[in-house]
Amino acid sequence: MIPLSVLDLSPVPDGSDAGQALRNSLDLARHAEALGYARYWMAEHHNMPGIASAATAVALAHVAAGTSRIRIGAGGVMLPNHAPLLIAEQFGTLAALHPGRVDLGLGRAPGSDQITARAMRRNLAGDADDFPRDVMELMAYFRPVQPGQAVQAVPGAGLAVPVWILGSSTFGAQLAAALGLPYAFASHFAPAQMAEAVQVYRAQFRPSEQLAAPHVMLGVNIFAAETDAEARFLFSSLQQAFINLRTGRPGKLPPPAPDFDAGLDPYARAMLDNALSCSIVGGPETVRSGLKDFIARTGADELMVTAQIFDHTARRRSFAILAEAHGEMAKAA
Structure with missing residues (x-):
């Protein structure tokens, strides 16, 4: 894995x-x-x-x-x-x-x-x-x-x-490839050019003293909880924060809101669906399945996981559930 x-x-x-x-x-x-x-x-x-x-x-x-x-x-x-x-x-x-x-x-x-x-x-x-x-x-x-x-x-x-190049477009991909550096793509909030940037980076990569072969790390939001419903509830904090930021109202991380999706207007829904499409939200089985699918679909060499969860205990638990799912996948591989 x-x-x-x-x-x-x-x-x-x-x-x-x-x-x-x-x-x-x-x-x-x-x-x-x-x-x-x-x-x-x-x-x-x-x-x-x-x-x-x-x-x-x-x-x-x-x-x-x-x-x-x-x-x-x-x-x-x-x-x-x-x-x-x-x-x-x-x-x-x-x-x-x-x-x-x-x-x-x-x-x-x-x-x-x-x-x-x-x-x-x-x-x-x-x-x-x-x-x-x-x-x-x-x-x-x-x-x-x-x-x-x-x-x-x-x-x-x-x-x-060790130096990495970060990016959300093909510019960073081209630079990382030319310098022979590992490349981290910000797919956790700007996934639009992910596939194109990864393809450009791998195709144009030139080995360097630091790195002999291309190495791609992709950002992904993973919100894990005991159930899918609880994970979606936790995820609503990030959704609210993202809408606030994009509408010029940045603030502290809001508490989760029940049934937040139901109250979204079409513009907000489309914005979130686009920006946060690289997100895995759910209970252990949903996380395991989503992780497997994301790795297979993207060909990532490493994942950089972020979870903007309001409650620190729930955030700790999310990373523990993910680690357990990852361990089970490794054993099955």
């Missing part, structure tokens, strides 16, 4: 705060480590009251210090917001403290709206070449220092932190 990994947005539920969300993230990371998940990634988002992982490297340091085996990483750092040297130093520091456990996923979106992006960067000037150039500059900082090199990442130089 292919590996399962966790993408944690460190959700801040209604009535809670960022501190509790980050403590929950550490608890979930320990839970995921015990269950055998391969990676625990956190994502950079800004000006979003329901997501506590804006300072991604800091949040990852918190998680890494409280775990011992699971790989930790960014899924991802939005590189246009940062100077490559600073990210090399941040993730070089993580790698120095936790050798062999750190991944760095890079995206070219701002992880925010344009007003917030301006507040972070002050200047939005740039061109289409900036992201590939910045990726290559960042990767160079992780190589051993060369004679006469004027600028080096300390820590970072020589640590060979």
